[in-house]
Amino acid sequence: MGNLFKKMFSRENRGRTASYLIIIIAYIVLEIMRLSGNMTNLLSSLLVPVCCYITAAIALNLNVGFSGELNLGQGGFMGVGAFTAVVVSGSLAGVIPNPVIRLILAMIAGAVLAGAVGWLIGIPVLKLQGDYLAIVTLAFGQIIKSLITNLYVGLDKNGMHFSFVDNHLNLAEGGKVLISGPMGATGTERIATFTAGAVLILIALTIVYNLIRSRHGRAIMAARDNRIAAESVGIHIANTKMLAVVISAALAGAAGALFGLNNASLAASKFDFNLSILILVYVVLGGLGNLNGTIIATTVLVLLPELLRSLQDYRMLIYAVILIVIMLVSNNEKMKTGLERLRRKTGKGADSHA
Amino acid sequence: MREEMKTDNRIPVLEAEDLGIDFGGLTAVNNLSLKIYDNEIVGLIGPNGAGKTTVFNLLTKVYEPTRGTIKLCGQDIGKMTTVEVNKAGIARTFQNIRLFMNLSVLDNVITGMHNTVVYGLTDSLFRTKKFRESEKLAEEKAREILRIFELEDKADVPAGSLPYGEQRRLEIARALATEPKLLLLDEPAAGMNPQETEELMKTIRFIKEHFGIAILLIEHDMKLVMGICERITVLNYGAMLASGTPAEIQANPQVIKAYLGE
Numbered sequence: 267m268g269n270l271f272k273k274m275f276s277r278e279n280r281g282r283t284a285s286y287l288i289i290i291i292a293y294i295v296l297e298i299m300r301l302s303g304n305m306t307n308l309l310s311s312l313l314v315p316v317c318c319y320i321t322a323a324i325a326l327n328l329n330v331g332f333s334g335e336l337n338l339g340q341g342g343f344m345g346v347g348a349f350t351a352v353v354v355s356g357s358l359a360g361v362i363p364n365p366v367i368r369l370i371l372a373m374i375a376g377a378v379l380a381g382a383v384g385w386l387i388g389i390p391v392l393k394l395q396g397d398y399l400a401i402v403t404l405a406f407g408q409i410i411k412s413l414i415t416n417l418y419v420g421l422d423k424n425g426m427h428f429s430f431v432d433n434h435l436n437l438a439e440g441g442k443v444l445i446s447g448p449m450g451a452t453g454t455e456r457i458a459t460f461t462a463g464a465v466l467i468l469i470a471l472t473i474v475y476n477l478i479r480s481r482h483g484r485a486i487m488a489a490r491d492n493r494i495a496a497e498s499v500g501i502h503i504a505n506t507k508m509l510a511v512v513i514s515a516a517l518a519g520a521a522g523a524l525f526g527l528n529n530a531s532l533a534a535s536k537f538d539f540n541l542s543i544l545i546l547v548y549v550v551l552g553g554l555g556n557l558n559g560t561i562i563a564t565t566v567l568v569l570l571p572e573l574l575r576s577l578q579d580y581r582m583l584i585y586a587v588i589l590i591v592i593m594l595v596s597n598n599e600k601m602k603t604g605l606e607r608l609r610r611k612t613g614k615g616a617d618s619h620a
Numbered sequence: 621m622r623e624e625m626k627t628d629n630r631i632p633v634l635e636a637e638d639l640g641i642d643f644g645g646l647t648a649v650n651n652l653s654l655k656i657y658d659n660e661i662v663g664l665i666g667p668n669g670a671g672k673t674t675v676f677n678l679l680t681k682v683y684e685p686t687r688g689t690i691k692l693c694g695q696d697i698g699k700m701t702t703v704e705v706n707k708a709g710i711a712r713t714f715q716n717i718r719l720f721m722n723l724s725v726l727d728n729v730i731t732g733m734h735n736t737v738v739y740g741l742t743d744s745l746f747r748t749k750k751f752r753e754s755e756k757l758a759e760e761k762a763r764e765i766l767r768i769f770e771l772e773d774k775a776d777v778p779a780g781s782l783p784y785g786e787q788r789r790l791e792i793a794r795a796l797a798t799e800p801k802l803l804l805l806d807e808p809a810a811g812m813n814p815q816e817t818e819e820l821m822k823t824i825r826f827i828k829e830h831f832g833i834a835i836l837l838i839e840h841d842m843k844l845v846m847g848i849c850e851r852i853t854v855l856n857y858g859a860m861l862a863s864g865t866p867a868e869i870q871a872n873p874q875v876i877k878a879y880l881g882e
Contacts, residue, residue, distance in 0.1 A: 277776070473745060476744055476745050476746075476747060477744055477745065480743075480744035480751065480755075481733075481734060481737070481738070481739060481744065481754075481758075482741055482744050483744070484723065484727055484730060484731045484734075485731065485734055487720065487722065487723055488720045488723065488731045488734075490722075491719075491720040491721055491722050491723065492718045492719065492720055492721070494682070494714075494718055495714065495718035495719065495720065495794075496720070496731075497701075497702040497703055497706075498680060498702060498706060498711070498712055498714075498718075498795075499706060499711070499731060499732045499734055499794060499795070499797070499798050500703050500706035500707050500734050500735040500798060501703065501731075501734050502703050509741070
């Protein structure tokens with residue numbers, strides 16, 4: 267027991283332990299507030315989305331922070347996961363009445379499909395050097411949004427029907443439309459829960475932390491730090507970067523799946539370029555390669571616009587000013603050295619790259 | 621004479637023949653033949669711009685040779701990629717230091733073991749027994765290598781914060797971690813003071829004896845080159861000017877002319 271405690275707070279694991287503690291404590295406190303009725307409707311409606319954004323941001327940090335590749339399509343990967351989950355959950359509703367099992371299956375399906383799409387995108391792009399991943403994921407986000415906006419999916423006793431033409435699903439009597447073009451998913455059963463969100467974050471954290479402190483994670487960071495040197499010690503750059511892209515996309519897909527099953531109706535336009543940029547902002551403000559920072563920045567920046575709602579028209583103005591201030595402060599050299607000195611004094615050298 | 625005969629019967633660790641590369645119309649390296657045997661230190665010297673680093677880039681397939689063959693322990697490595705060449709057994713350092721600056725000194729060396737201490741992705745994600753054992757083994761090996769280079773006290777420091785001389789040593793340590801048959805050192809003593817160079821010479825000799833590997837090194841510090849190399853090849857304008865023992869090279873009028881001019 268004492269050994270475990272020592273290990274948890276060792277220099278190597280301190281960041282990880284802090285991440286787990288933040289999530290578990292926040293979950294317990296918020297769940298107690300929610301169950302005892304001490305929570306506003308606004309806040310309780312934000313619980314699941316915040317979990318989704320945090321997961322997507324942790325996943326994006328694997329790309330941007332650890333792998334050093336800019337990914338501007340995280341919203342697109344979430345979209346793939348969301349609509350996959352809507353279809354899977356909707357079509358399994360008759361077979362598996364248990365919502366928890368259905369939620370898990372839908373999230374796995376969303377993760378697998380988004381991961382597969384990430385892999386397809388990675389094949390041509392990762393062989394190149396430079397910012398091509400950013401360009402291609404940017405385009406991917408737009409394409410996937412347009413694709414889903416024109417997609418019709420229905421279910422009847424004969425099985426699934428897909429169409430890209432308005433209402434040409436030819437559903438038999440009693441059939442159900444799951445995705446209806448520009449309207450998106452309608453009549454989705456809301457089976458997402460805050461517990462599932464918290465568990466998803468913990469899984470994402472475990473995956474990323476385990477990956478980073480391993481042979482594979484070191485290869486990812488080595489390829490980021492010096493491509494030529496990484497090759498000279500036998501690291502295959504494209505495969506290594508692919509691993510980061512696929513895992514990041516899969517986690518974003520799972521997050522999107524949870525998001526999709528948290529809304530009765532959901533249009534594809536939700537998963538646009540703005541969402542991708544927003545998640546990128548969470549990652550950059552939280553700190554590249556710093557997962558605790560990602561968690562905190564995401565939470566603050568999702569809640570902030572909601573808390574500023576009373577300011578009405580000035581809301582986004584204030585939000586922008588706060589963003590700029592955080593950016594200036596967190597990049598201030600004097601602040602950084604001051605914090606570093608403080609850390610060394612208290613012996614808490616949080617390792618941002620581990 | 622007897623010495624020569626014995627040498628020729630062995631399979632060379634590295635055998636390059638008629639190696640050459642053209643960049644457009646410019647011939648950077650031409651007609652280079654190199655043989656390096658087991659447990660041997662060979663120097664590659666020449667005036668600036670002679671094409672020494674280009675030779676390293678050819679041997680490690682950073683550049684695609686226009687002509688010639690490269691064999692490592694009899695195996696043709698001419699068609700391999702940089703990654704495959706390293707797996708086959710050639711490791712190198714760089715003239716302009718290329719470390720993983722954000723990783724710790726220890727992690728830099730362990731990263732060198734990417735293909736020598738191997739486990740799968742599932743081992744990583746689920747922290748299996750194999751993962752724990754491999755990581756422990758890798759760390760022990762890495763610390764042992766760091767001890768050779770007197771860097772064990774700096775194991776947890778980011779590589780980027782090391783002073784220049786230590787960065788050079790760490791690069792050699794990382795290359796050694798890949799368990800090469802042939803080690804290519806590109807100006808290992810650059811920027812070092814005389815004492816550091818002296819230390820480095822001892823370390824290179826120790827590496828040769830301890831790991832039993834062949835070493836090819838580029839160096840401008842003639843004291844180092846003449847002190848530790850068993851044979852020396854001189855390049856000038858991309859072509860081989862001379863090859864022989866340090867004493868032969870020092871007495872070679874062509875070499876003196878290339879270095880000092882007419």
